[in-house]
Amino acid sequence: MDLISFRDLSKEDVEDYFARAEEMDRQLEAGNVEKLDGIVATMFFEPSTRTKLSFQSAAERLGLQIVDFVGSSSSLKKGESFEDTIRTVDGYADIIVIRHPLEGSARVASEFAEAPIANGGDGGNQHPSQTLLDLYTLKKMKGDIGALNVHLVGDLKHARTMRSLLYGLGMFGAKVKLVAPSGLEMARDAIADVKRKFEMEVEETETIDFKDADVVYVCRIQEERFEDKYEAMSVKKKFTIKPEYLQGVKEDMIILHPLPKIDEIPPEVDKSKYAKYFEQAKNGIPMRMGIMKKMLGSARQKKG
């Protein structure tokens, strides 16, 4: 069992991951995690502290061991093919977590490896464990995802996780408002796809107004996406989550963010009761524990 793309998952699959993460949360809370035996290889061809540490920490909570394949000081430099590298690491590990700047690389890796592959991000494409932990955070903090009104805010054109998140929200019947600056809107086909597939309510706007939001999910706007530096400054300023944006919002509204954040959320908002992104990040641990435990179970069936 690989985890390559969120799009490969049915609603039942996602709910199974929720149940697994909940079980892991229970075991963590009780300080009594059932230990497994196995080796997880982390192969990060581009830096991602957060994803790597989260997978490593989750593996260690399960009693798994880690070998870290460091892309830059490796055989790849000597000209070895991606296929050979994957096949070699496959011989040393029971699970491979891969992050690679090329779209589709995790899928390619899964063709060469016997070990289950967890996609830790392939270019601007997929980052399924992030989407799962985002949805799990909504379920854990708010209960019924289908009853939520979620604002996705920022550069929805480039942000890796936003398309998958939209898809996941559609799966559970949430209402979504896409709040993006002109030129950085989410791709038309992605919106059309979820509307058709889930008969989903999707509103698009450039105007920030969080009053009806249960969840505000913020992602960063990068200056370098604009040709006109003056426009960039003005858009960035508008899409910074200023304290006044929080006036009149629902009492239990929550702000999420995939992290790392730079200056899109100022310190005052950071310290507000709405800010939940560090708890969100922590949910990566039980979710990734659940993912890897499922992988080891399926690997065992496969091999023996």
Add this chain to the structure above:
Amino acid sequence: MDLISFRDLSKEDVEDYFARAEEMDRQLEAGNVEKLDGIVATMFFEPSTRTKLSFQSAAERLGLQIVDFVGSSSSLKKGESFEDTIRTVDGYADIIVIRHPLEGSARVASEFAEAPIANGGDGGNQHPSQTLLDLYTLKKMKGDIGALNVHLVGDLKHARTMRSLLYGLGMFGAKVKLVAPSGLEMARDAIADVKRKFEMEVEETETIDFKDADVVYVCRIQEERFEDKYEAMSVKKKFTIKPEYLQGVKEDMIILHPLPKIDEIPPEVDKSKYAKYFEQAKNGIPMRMGIMKKMLGSARQKKG
């Protein structure tokens, strides 16, 4: 419970650390270390092989797991704040060991993290586990620290650990001779402070004469501290621990050094019976095991 500065510790605290290190030594000797469960994050924002490996090895002896946050390939590059980085890693670990070039950084980290923080060196300021292992080495090798005559030798102005060590020696009532070249003496206020606080006997001299020493603690003199290169050469030559300096010293005198050393101790002295710095370095293992075990105990109480 954090370990940020040696100055935060009472004599009772230090004696408690001694007792814990002794217990760890007993368990190591018996090949029967009681295993704990937890994750230690090492966050080294500047290189320090020795401190990092020592903490990692100590953690592993206790059965703890390690996640290594590598500063250079991290989110910090993308502009993330120190606070956010600490808060994120805090979500992945039960203890954080931090080394950072900025004075006070470990204290700052402790404000953002729920996990206990062990300061592995913050600039030229504090390195408390080093001071603890130095004092533990004295107790283990010589018994009563209060009965010792200790020479601190070298660049006492810049050496990170010397002020704390002086303070610790004062705490236990040792007699200290500060042997430094002109211009590299220990800061006046540090000396005044221990004299007042512990009614301590502190002698200052430029002259090397180890005949009355029970312990000679050497630290390096760096050429780059001098404007006049000729003077630098001459001072470095004088403060190299030549074999003739050892004529007439006490039979059981010991030479310590925080390591790494370069050329301040020549091979003949290295091979002498007085040289005890590698045993000193080894004492970092039981001391750091004791520190982390204490931290996990207190963390458990804190969290419930």
Add this chain to the structure above:
Amino acid sequence: MDLISFRDLSKEDVEDYFARAEEMDRQLEAGNVEKLDGIVATMFFEPSTRTKLSFQSAAERLGLQIVDFVGSSSSLKKGESFEDTIRTVDGYADIIVIRHPLEGSARVASEFAEAPIANGGDGGNQHPSQTLLDLYTLKKMKGDIGALNVHLVGDLKHARTMRSLLYGLGMFGAKVKLVAPSGLEMARDAIADVKRKFEMEVEETETIDFKDADVVYVCRIQEERFEDKYEAMSVKKKFTIKPEYLQGVKEDMIILHPLPKIDEIPPEVDKSKYAKYFEQAKNGIPMRMGIMKKMLGSARQKKG
């Protein structure tokens, strides 16, 4: 017990390593590896993903912990001697795996360390665990090494492992054909040595003809070894293992390679039933588990 050079081993020693690797294979197969307690330090002064991951993975399968000394960000930069570095790491570990560009460095390390040293490659000299896993692969796949006809193919002058492999094949009475381009032949004295010592049949040729081969062991030809770039191209082309070379070979012939490979084996051959190098690489796990288990056993005897 160190493992520095294959030449230090008797046939009985090698057979003991085979038996240990077989036992490890049995335990891995049964999913029931007897766990040991201890720390392995990996000290790689030059990159070698494969060897490092293989040792780390083998250690983890045994339940051992790892501390990774990273040469480049270390005290060596500050001018510390090799001896001091080894002595320090020795204080933190029960086994040291070292790879260093300088010939003889592993032997030197073994003089300063109390912990057993495993040589993971010292310059162009020795890489004994590779030779052991190569021979173990032959035994496992083919049974009686003495009955084999082995072709060693490629740059036999510079390839690290080829001399030791020739020696090992001689030890077991195999028949060997050395197939190298002119100018890249194996050193005369190495051939004379095995002929004398084992009364070994060694044929030398520039002509590729695998029809009588049981085993074809390929190593890479590096362009930079030639002064004449045109000659380099022509020789590289000839020593690429083209599909037509496999016409008429024995049904159960196997192709081995120490990996990483670049372009010396084209995809068609890669996919053929003869290609066994990834299985060969996997045999590094049980062999290195056996090596480290033996080391820990002997260390325990040594220390008390």
